[in-house]
Amino acid sequence: MNIFQWIWRQLTSMRTALILLMTLGLASIPGSLFPQRNQNPMKVQDFFKANPTLAQWLDKAKIFDVYSSPWFSAIYILLFISLIGCVLPRSFEHAKAIGKKPPLTPKYLDRMEGFVELDRATEGALDDAQKWLKKNRFRVRREEGSISAEKGYSRETGNLLFHLSLIVILFAVAAGGIYGSKGETILNVGDRFINTPTSYDNISFAKFQREGDMAPFSLRILDFKATYDVTTKAPTDYTLKVAAANPIGSKEVLKTIKVNSPLTYGSTKVYLQANGYSPVVAVHDKSGTLIFEGPVTFLPQDSNLTSIGAIKLPDMTPQIGMVASFLPTADRSATRGAFSAFPEVLDPRLLVSVWMGNLGLDSGNPQSVYRVDTSKMQRIGLKALGVGDVYNFGQGTLTFEGYKSWVNLQIVDDPGKMYALVGAILAILGLLTSLFTRQRRIWIKVEPRVQIAGLAKNGVPGLEEELASLKAALMKKEEQA
Amino acid sequence: MTSRNLAYLSNYAIYSAIVLYTIAFFAHAIEVSFSVKNADESAKTTFDFSRTERSGRIGTAMMILGFLFLFAGVILRGASAHRVPWGNMYEFSITGALAFSGAYLFALLKYRLRWLGLPVSIAVLLTLGTAITVLYRPSAPLVPALKSTWLAIHVSAAIVSGGVFLLANTIAATYLILDRMEERGGRSEWAKKLPTLEVLDQLSYRLVAFVFPLWTFAVIAGAIWAESAWGRYWGWDPKETWAFITWVAYAAYLHARVTAGWRGRKAAWLCLFAGSTFLFNYVYVNIWGTGRHTYSGL
Ligand code: HEM
Numbered sequence: 166m167n168i169f170q171w172i173w174r175q176l177t178s179m180r181t182a183l184i185l186l187m188t189l190g191l192a193s194i195p196g197s198l199f200p201q202r203n204q205n206p207m208k209v210q211d212f213f214k215a216n217p218t219l220a221q222w223l224d225k226a227k228i229f230d231v232y233s234s235p236w237f238s239a240i241y242i243l244l245f246i247s248l249i250g251c252v253l254p255r256s257f258e259h260a261k262a263i264g265k266k267p268p269l270t271p272k273y274l275d276r277m278e279g280f281v282e283l284d285r286a287t288e289g290a291l292d293d294a295q296k297w298l299k300k301n302r303f304r305v306r307r308e309e310g311s312i313s314a315e316k317g318y319s320r321e322t323g324n325l326l327f328h329l330s331l332i333v334i335l336f337a338v339a340a341g342g343i344y345g346s347k348g349e350t351i352l353n354v355g356d357r358f359i360n361t362p363t364s365y366d367n368i369s370f371a372k373f374q375r376e377g378d379m380a381p382f383s384l385r386i387l388d389f390k391a392t393y394d395v396t397t398k399a400p401t402d403y404t405l406k407v408a409a410a411n412p413i414g415s416k417e418v419l420k421t422i423k424v425n426s427p428l429t430y431g432s433t434k435v436y437l438q439a440n441g442y443s444p445v446v447a448v449h450d451k452s453g454t455l456i457f458e459g460p461v462t463f464l465p466q467d468s469n470l471t472s473i474g475a476i477k478l479p480d481m482t483p484q485i486g487m488v489a490s491f492l493p494t495a496d497r498s499a500t501r502g503a504f505s506a507f508p509e510v511l512d513p514r515l516l517v518s519v520w521m522g523n524l525g526l527d528s529g530n531p532q533s534v535y536r537v538d539t540s541k542m543q544r545i546g547l548k549a550l551g552v553g554d555v556y557n558f559g560q561g562t563l564t565f566e567g568y569k570s571w572v573n574l575q576i577v578d579d580p581g582k583m584y585a586l587v588g589a590i591l592a593i594l595g596l597l598t599s600l601f602t603r604q605r606r607i608w609i610k611v612e613p614r615v616q617i618a619g620l621a622k623n624g625v626p627g628l629e630e631e632l633a634s635l636k637a638a639l640m641k642k643e644e645q646a
Numbered sequence: 647m648t649s650r651n652l653a654y655l656s657n658y659a660i661y662s663a664i665v666l667y668t669i670a671f672f673a674h675a676i677e678v679s680f681s682v683k684n685a686d687e688s689a690k691t692t693f694d695f696s697r698t699e700r701s702g703r704i705g706t707a708m709m710i711l712g713f714l715f716l717f718a719g720v721i722l723r724g725a726s727a728h729r730v731p732w733g734n735m736y737e738f739s740i741t742g743a744l745a746f747s748g749a750y751l752f753a754l755l756k757y758r759l760r761w762l763g764l765p766v767s768i769a770v771l772l773t774l775g776t777a778i779t780v781l782y783r784p785s786a787p788l789v790p791a792l793k794s795t796w797l798a799i800h801v802s803a804a805i806v807s808g809g810v811f812l813l814a815n816t817i818a819a820t821y822l823i824l825d826r827m828e829e830r831g832g833r834s835e836w837a838k839k840l841p842t843l844e845v846l847d848q849l850s851y852r853l854v855a856f857v858f859p860l861w862t863f864a865v866i867a868g869a870i871w872a873e874s875a876w877g878r879y880w881g882w883d884p885k886e887t888w889a890f891i892t893w894v895a896y897a898a899y900l901h902a903r904v905t906a907g908w909r910g911r912k913a914a915w916l917c918l919f920a921g922s923t924f925l926f927n928y929v930y931v932n933i934w935g936t937g938r939h940t941y942s943g944l
Contacts, residue, residue, distance in 0.1 A: 183901050190894035197884035204881065232882045338880070347877075425794040425874050436877040577877045585879065589866045596859040626848070 176243070177250030185244040192240055196231030199223065203230070245335050252328040259321055266306040267315035270608045277608070277618035279632040283639055287611040290639060294609045294617075297638045301631075303607065312609045320622070323598025330595055333588030340581030345432070346370045346379065347577045353443050353460045353569045358384045359413060360433075360576065379578065380433040382411035387419075389570040391440060393508050398469060400508070405437050405572055422574075432580045439573035441465045442472055444491050444515050447564040448481075456481060456561065460569045463491045464535045471505040475537045476517070476563075477524055484524045485560060486537035489517045491568070495549075503549070515565045519546040519558040603627055607635065615639065652726035657778075659719035660740060664774050666712035667747075671767040673705035678764055705763045706754070712770070713751060716744045732801040738928075739777035741801075743770045745809030749853075753813065757849060761840050765816050796871030803864035804889075807857045808924055811896075814853040815921035818914040821846040825911055847910055850917055851903055858896055865889050888927035895920035 175181060200208030209229050213220040227234030274280055283290075294312055298305050303314035348368030352358055360382050362368055370376065388406040393399065403424055408417040411430055422428050428435040443460035450456050456478055463474030476487040495514035496506035503516060522542030525532070532538060546558040550565040604622040609615070617635060621628040677698045720741050724730055732738060750766045753759050825843060827833045833840075841849075868889065873879035880886060899916045902908040908916070 179901070179905055183898055183906075186894055186901075187898050190891045190898075193882070193887050193890060196882055197887040201882070204883070425796075425871075427874060427877070434877065436875075438877070575877045579878070582873065582879060586870070589869070593859055593863055593866065596862060600855050600859060 173250065176247050179251060182244065182247045182251060185240060185247055189240050189244055192237050193231065195228050199228050199231075201229060201231065203233070241335075245332070248328065248332055248335075252325065252332065256325050256329065259325055263318075267304055267313045267606060269306070270308065270311040270313040270610060274608055274610055274616045274618040277620055279629055280616065280618040281632070281636060283615040283617065283636060285615055285640060287615055290611050290615045291609060293639055294635065297635055298607065310610065310612045314607045314609075315605070316607075317602045317604030317622070320599050320602040320604040323595045323600075323602060326595030327592050327599060328595075330588045330592035334585050334592065337581040337583075337585035337588055340584065341371075341579045342581075343371050343373050344580045345578045346374050347575070347579075349438070349573060349575050351462055351571050351573050352384075352386050353462070353571045354386050354389055355569065356386050358386075358574070360384075365576075374578075380411070380430040381413050382409060382430055382433075383413045384409050384428075384435070384574075385417065386572065389440060389572050391508070391570070398507060403437060403440060432582060433576065433578040436575040436577065437572060438575045439465075441470060441571055441573075442491055442493060442510070443569045443571045444474070444489070444513075445566040445568060446476060446515070447566055448476070448478060448485075448561060449564075450481060450561040458566075460571070461489075462534070462571050463489070466490075467505070468508065469494070469505040470508040474535050475533075477526070477534075477537065479524050479526050481560065483521050483560075484542075485558075486520045486522075486524050486539065486542060487517045487563070488520065488537050488539070489515060491515055510568060513552055513568060515550045517546075517548055517550070517556070517563065518544055519548075519563075521545045521560060605631070607632065609635075650726070652722050656719045656722035656726060659715050659722060660774065660778060663712045663715035663719060664771065664778070666708050666715060667767050667771050667774070670705045670708035670712060670763065671771060673701045673708060674763040674767060677702040677705060678761075702760055702763070705767075706760060709747060709763060709767065710751060713744070713747050716740065716747065716774075720744055730798045730801070732797065732805070734781075734783050736777050736781040736783050738801075738805065739773055739781055741805050742808055742928075743773040743777070745806045746770060746773070746812050747809075749806075749809045749813045753849075753853070757845075758841065759849075762813075762816060762820075765820070766813075769812065769816070794871055794875065796867055796874065800864055800867035800871050803860055803867060807861040807864055808928070810853050810857040811861075811892075811921045811924050814850040814857075815918055817846055817850040817853070818917040818921075821850065821914045822911065822918075825914075843910065847913065850914065854896060854899060854917065854920075858900060861893060861896065865893055885927065888923060888930075892920060892923045892927060895923050 200212055202209050212229075223229065227236070231237055271277070291307065291310075291312055295305055295307060298312070298314045301316070303316045304318065306313045346368060348362075348365040350358060350365050358364055360379050362376050362379070385408040386405070387408055390402075390404045391400055392402045394401050405422040407420050407422060407428070409420045409428065410417045420428050422435060422437045424437055427437070441463060442465075443462045445458075445460045447458040448456045457476070461474055461476055463472035465472045470493050472491045472493075474489050474491065476489060478485040478487075490503075492503060492505040492514045493509060494505050494507035494511040495503060497503050503514070520537060520539050520542035521544075522539075525538045525541055545560070546556070548556045548558070548563075550556055550563070552565055552567055554565050556563045556565075605619055605628050607617065607619040609617050617632060617639075619628050619632050720737075723737060723740070732741060747766060747770050750759070750762060753762075820840070821843060824833060824837055824840060824846070827837060828843070840846075868886070869879040872881070872886075895916075899913070899920050902916055903913055
């Protein structure tokens with residue numbers, strides 16, 4: 166045996182598989198205790214701020230990216246190989262053994278479970294036993310002077326099906342990481358979306374996914390409706406209505422998207438992820454020329470959808486920036502100031518503070534669209550507006566024309582998904598078959614006297630009753646004779 | 647009937663169940679403690695065994711009644727909110743207690759398990775007590791993400807699995823305690839009524855083998871639901887991660903038993919470990935954890 170054979174044998178041994186399995190379980194723990202970049206990047210930043218040195222060390226160990234780290238992948242891949250290496254040969258062996266007879270009767274039965282010698286004549290005993298075994302659907306091997314019978318063969322079949330399905334699932338998960346794409350886009354009611362990479366606010370492609378492979382559909386956002394429980398103010402339902410065309414340019418079809426029912430095109434699904442309000446505003450300059458008009462996406466801050474946003478007007482001279490909040494149902498208290506008391510729009514207000522100066526847009530640093538960098542600006546006005554109100558801030562006017570809802574759509578293409586589901590279903594079927602099948606052997610010998618014994622795999626109970634019933638069958642025949 | 651009345655009725659049913667389980671607890675405690683006194687041979691007191699027998703039976707009867715009231719409480723809670731009663735931790739807890747005591751009663755049909763009544767009633771009382779004092783939330787409709795048939799399927803499978811895992815854990819713990827006693831020279835008198843170590847060992851294995859497929863199913867149903875609600879079937883969210891760890895731990899337990907031949911003490915410890923990952927997931931991730939699964943309402 167050379168060194169490679171030795172390594173292969175070690176890797177594919179069951180002990181190794183078990184250890185790898187346990188290691189995978191342990192390795193996934195840190196990811197549940199420390200914030201993860203792909204789930205909650207803000208929390209990771211907070212952690213860095215709170216414990217800078219510790220965070221650096223942890224980051225070197227990929228503690229903030231556990232599930233895509235080299236060491237996690239290494240365990241996963243080793244387990245994968247180990248599983249294939251041990252399950253495939255077993256499957257071939259099992260397939261070969263399917264048509265075969267049970268193994269020969271052992272020489273001495275008295276060491277086996279439930280061994281008894283029967284007080285009956287040896288003639289006809291094997292025939293009687295064979296009849297009973299066939300009736301109970303054992304596979305029977307009749308030899309000179311003995312019978313070897315087996316039942317519960319499907320245990321191994323189920324067990325192999327289960328392990329093979331695990332391989333299928335692992336493949337499917339890997340496929341999802343290699344092919345596919347995932348992106349997000351924010352759309353106002355009335356907007357149109359075409360499924361190309363440039364339409365997204367952000368999109369990421371898996372290694373082997375080409376951009377041309379995206380499903381060629383377009384959506385028009387017709388209506389979005391959110392309903393809320395009046396007492397708890399918790400959302401009870403979100404319904405999004407879209408006109409969808411697939412492929413682009415074909416006849417549009419009305420579709421409804423809800424939180425638990427995405428729109429599906431092959432392996433691509435469109436999910437409703439989040440929603441909020443976009444106040445619709447118009448800004449005119451001093452001469453009355455329209456500078457800007459349209460909805461501005463605001464970011465919800467609490468469960469009552471108090472939302473913040475920014476209106477930036479770099480084309481005015483001097484530049485104007487407005488720091489704003491939108492209150493769907495305005496209320497006011499001494500401690501909190503103005504806030505929203507309910508997530509639905511019942512009494513909307515737009516609060517703006519207007520700043521003049523340099524917006525800092527050409528400094529090179531990327532800026533949030535929801536905030537204004539006021540470090541080089543001075544405040545020139547402050548106002549609360551109702552729908553229809555016009556506010557003259559000196560340099561021009563702001564009109565609060567109304568509001569629209571926006572939705573955040575997540576569009577995911579995962580071609581491995583279906584295979585994972587099929588694998589999962591097969592895994593459960595295999596598991597049920599194997600865990601609820603008892604595998605056992607029964608032997609009968611007539612030399613020198615009638616002897617019966619059995620063996621139950623894994624010592625699962627139930628064999629005793631079976632042997633007793635066989636014994637009863639054999640003795641009854643004897644009495645009748 | 648209005649939602650509000652239904653919610654009140656549900657609460658009364660839960661309170662009644664607590665009273666019934668308390669009686670069951672005392673009945674089982676009397677049964678056990680009388681056997682203890684009997685052990686004291688020097689005192690030469692004779693005891694009427696039929697009295698402890700009756701006490702045990704009362705205990706079982708109360709467990710059954712308590713189960714029925716708890717069942718009613720859970721159903722009414724669901725009816726009051728027009729949905730399945732699994733929307734927050736209070737509801738998970740009462741349903742979990744229901745599954746746990748249901749698993750006990752179910753096992754009682756097949757095995758001589760009445761002795762387990764004492765630990766089971768203690769555990770149910772603790773769960774219900776915490777639920778109604780710390781975790782209680784008024785009945786309310788679900789947030790949209792929880793509105794799915796898969797919620798009913800996923801959560802019911804998970805809760806039943808949890809109930810049976812805990813029962814297997816109780817038995818494994820009993821195994822370890824008795825094993826220790828036997829090693830130190832023999833069982834205390836009260837423990838002599840309990841089954842042999844082999845029976846306990848087999849029993850906890852059979853329970854795990856019975857629910858492992860169900861737990862696998864619960865995890866998969868969760869993945870299907872996550873796929874339809876969040877756009878990915880697996881995201882290593884803390885709850886998902888710990889469900890996976892529990893699954894791996896029980897798979898290791900089954901392997902260790904079936905293929906490596908572990909029995910008895912080592913197997914019992916592994917069983918306890920696997921069960922504690924489930925509990926950890928329930929308590930830690932729901933209350934202190936982050937991620938999308940924190941629906942505790944706390
Ligand atoms: C090298 C890899 C592996 C080998 C050789 C292996 C082998 C086996 C064997 C021989 C059994 C017992 C079947 C019986 O006697 O009925 C078994 C059962 C089991 N294995 Fe594995 N296994 C491997 C990897 C895994 C992995 C990665 C998992 C994942 C969790 C797993 C989960 C299970 C479960 C849950 C059972 C018990 C259910 C049953 O009896 O079918 N195995 N395995």
